[in-house]
Amino acid sequence: MSYExxxxxxxxxxxxxxxxxxxxxxIKIFDEIIIAIGDNTDKNICSQKKKE
Structure with missing residues (x-):
């Protein structure tokens, strides 16, 4: 059995x-999920930051 x-x-x-x-x-399909959070400087700031 392989590790997915x-x-x-x-x-x-x-x-x-x-x-x-x-x-x-x-989670139901894979044994492990790596969530890789990156910084996208080309993306507009999120709506929460716009409200401030």
């Missing part, structure tokens, strides 16, 4: 219900 590993990369800025749904579904 997945990598889920993204800036997650902001994290959404869709992101969480992908992780929840992935």
């Amino acid at each position: 590993k997945a990598v889920f990369p993204g800036s997650f800025d902001p994290i959404t219900i869709g992101h969480l749904d992908i992780v929840k579904r992935g």
Whole structure:
């Protein structure tokens, strides 16, 4: 039996219900999920930061 590993990369800025749904579904499929958070300087600032 093989060990199944997945990598889920993204800036997650902001994290959404869709992101969480992908992780929840992935937990049922893979033995391990690595969530790789990156910094995307080309992306607009998140709506929360805009409100401030």
